[in-house]
Amino acid sequence: MSEYPSIVLEQAVNQMASLPGVGRRTALRLVLHLLRQSDAEVEAFAGAFSRLKKEVVYCRECHNISDSELCPICSSSRRDHATICVVENIQDVMSIENTGQYNGVYHVLGGIISPMDGIGPKDIEIDSLIERISKGDVQEVILALPTTMEGDTTNFYIYRRIQNAGVELRISQIARGIAVGNQLEYTDEITLGRSIVNRTEFKV
Amino acid sequence: MSEYPSIVLEQAVNQMASLPGVGRRTALRLVLHLLRQSDAEVEAFAGAFSRLKKEVVYCRECHNISDSELCPICSSSRRDHATICVVENIQDVMSIENTGQYNGVYHVLGGIISPMDGIGPKDIEIDSLIERISKGDVQEVILALPTTMEGDTTNFYIYRRIQNAGVELRISQIARGIAVGNQLEYTDEITLGRSIVNRTEFKV
Numbered sequence: 426m427s428e429y430p431s432i433v434l435e436q437a438v439n440q441m442a443s444l445p446g447v448g449r450r451t452a453l454r455l456v457l458h459l460l461r462q463s464d465a466e467v468e469a470f471a472g473a474f475s476r477l478k479k480e481v482v483y484c485r486e487c488h489n490i491s492d493s494e495l496c497p498i499c500s501s502s503r504r505d506h507a508t509i510c511v512v513e514n515i516q517d518v519m520s521i522e523n524t525g526q527y528n529g530v531y532h533v534l535g536g537i538i539s540p541m542d543g544i545g546p547k548d549i550e551i552d553s554l555i556e557r558i559s560k561g562d563v564q565e566v567i568l569a570l571p572t573t574m575e576g577d578t579t580n581f582y583i584y585r586r587i588q589n590a591g592v593e594l595r596i597s598q599i600a601r602g603i604a605v606g607n608q609l610e611y612t613d614e615i616t617l618g619r620s621i622v623n624r625t626e627f628k629v
Numbered sequence: 630m631s632e633y634p635s636i637v638l639e640q641a642v643n644q645m646a647s648l649p650g651v652g653r654r655t656a657l658r659l660v661l662h663l664l665r666q667s668d669a670e671v672e673a674f675a676g677a678f679s680r681l682k683k684e685v686v687y688c689r690e691c692h693n694i695s696d697s698e699l700c701p702i703c704s705s706s707r708r709d710h711a712t713i714c715v716v717e718n719i720q721d722v723m724s725i726e727n728t729g730q731y732n733g734v735y736h737v738l739g740g741i742i743s744p745m746d747g748i749g750p751k752d753i754e755i756d757s758l759i760e761r762i763s764k765g766d767v768q769e770v771i772l773a774l775p776t777t778m779e780g781d782t783t784n785f786y787i788y789r790r791i792q793n794a795g796v797e798l799r800i801s802q803i804a805r806g807i808a809v810g811n812q813l814e815y816t817d818e819i820t821l822g823r824s825i826v827n828r829t830e831f832k833v
Contacts, residue, residue: 428723430701431694433681440677444659455648457719459678460685460694471679473644474663477637478671481664484634490664492635516657519632 486557488533488550490515498522498530505529507564511554511583513537513571521569529567532557537570537579546582554583558592565595572601600625690761692737692754694719702726702734709733711768715758715787717741717775725773733771736761741774741783750786758787762796772802804829 429435434456441452459467483489484496491497498504498518508529512518518531534549558566568583570576584596602620603612612620633639638660645656663671687693688700695701702708702722712733716722722735738753762770772787774780788800806824807816816824 428727430688430719430722431685431696433677433684433696434694437677437681440674443674445662446655447659451650453720453723455651456678456681458649460682462682464682467678467682470644470647471675471677473637473641473675474660474671475675477641477660477664478666478668480637481635490635490638492637496634498634515634515661518634519657523632 487531488535488553489518489531503528507562508567509554509558509563509565510567510569512569513576517569529565534570534579537575538582539575546586549579551583551586555586555590558587558594559590561592563592563594565597568596568598570598691735692739692757693722693735707732711766712771713758713761713767713769714771714773716773717780721773733769738774738783741779742786743779750790753783755787755790759790759794762791762798763794765796767796767798769799769801772800774802776805 427435429438437456437459438449438452441447441455442449444452447455459470462470480492482491482494484491484499485494486499487496489496489498493500499506505528509532510521510527510529511532511534512521513534513536515533518533521527521531532550532554534551534554536544536549538544538546538549554566557563566583566587568580570579580598587594587596600623601616602623603609603616609617633642641660641663642653642656645651645659646653648656651659663674666674684696686695686698688695688703689698690703691700693700693702697704703710709732713736714725714731714733715736715738716725717738717740719737722737725731725735736754736758738755738758740748740753742748742750742753758770761767770787770791772784774783784802791798791800804827805820806827807813807820813821
């Protein structure tokens with residue numbers, strides 16, 4: 426006999442436990458929570474994921490998740506379409522949007538170059554980025570990738586590709602330095618060293 | 630504009646975040662993981678929960694989750710139907726089954742008496758337990774409830790109900806004492822005190 430008293434219960438637990446970071450004990454707890462909800466609530470729960478997969482599309486410009494062919498940011502006339510911020514994934518778009526400090530558009534790579542994970546330049550949206558800037562209306566590309574070796578590799582690759590494309594524009598990257606609220610003594614040496622080299626004008 | 634670039638994405642995140650212990654950031658990560666799966670996999674995920682709610686039944690004897698009217702344990706001729714182990718919930722049945730030390734049947738209360746949470750004797754499966762033992766074939770009821778104040782209250786309430794029903798049977802409770810592998814000095818005083826009072830014969 427299976428560990429579970431019911432096959433449908435076991436299947437639901439298996440599915441829940443297939444999510445990253447969810448163990449079998451947690452999965453069982455979550456499934457039993459669902460079982461205590463009303464029929465309509467469980468239908469809404471299950472339906473949301475099947476609808477998501479069926480209905481979601483990716484913006485043809487920036488490759489962000491969208492409900493239509495062009496995402497709300499790319500279709501907005503209030504955004505500065507001459508500035509493209511290159512990010513790894515959708516969460517990064519949401520994080521930057523939450524700061525309220527950026528008014529340009531985005532380009533979601535859907536990953537970064539990582540030879541260890543077998544992800545090369547062809548596996549992410551770099552060709553479409555080059556195509557996008559080759560149209561000539563873009564004035565600045567902001568590289569906002571993780572400050573890791575893979576991020577740096579991808580930054581450099583994109584930089585070279587833009588140069589090879591012969592397009593005149595500014596290429597910048599997000600500032601690296603001491604995070605707000607951090608103590609200098611607990612900051613790693615590379616970050617601290619760079620923050621001195623790349624010091625900025627003191628403004629009041 | 631919403632924080633999310635897509636309404637179906639937001640709805641899926643809302644549903645995932647409705648699970649206990651799942652925050653919005655984790656919910657987004659899990660939903661984006663699902664989005665990377667194939668259509669069939671997402672359908673299997675969503676389908677498992679809607680099937681669970683539709684198809685699962687509760688055993689008419691012990692109230693455990695089941696695929697049929699009588700659960701595998703209650704319908705097994707290999708189990709000792711004269712011994713009923715009273716537990717709070719389905720997880721407890723699975724935990725005791727995993728020990729391999731019990732061959733009787735169960736009675737799942739579906740909760741314990743907890744005035745603070747507004748759960749009284751009528752809200753859990755106590756009447757059906759009394760009805761079950763009143764048939765006369767039960768020789769022992771093992772109370773295997775949590776060793777908390779609520780568990781003790783429920784134990785006592787069940788004990789009195791069985792006495793009032795005038796049924797002759799043994800009522801026992803699971804042993805309380807020092808957990809295997811524990812140091813005496815880190816054990817709380819009540820447990821340690823009881824474990825001396827309720828000492829058992831040393832057997833080799």
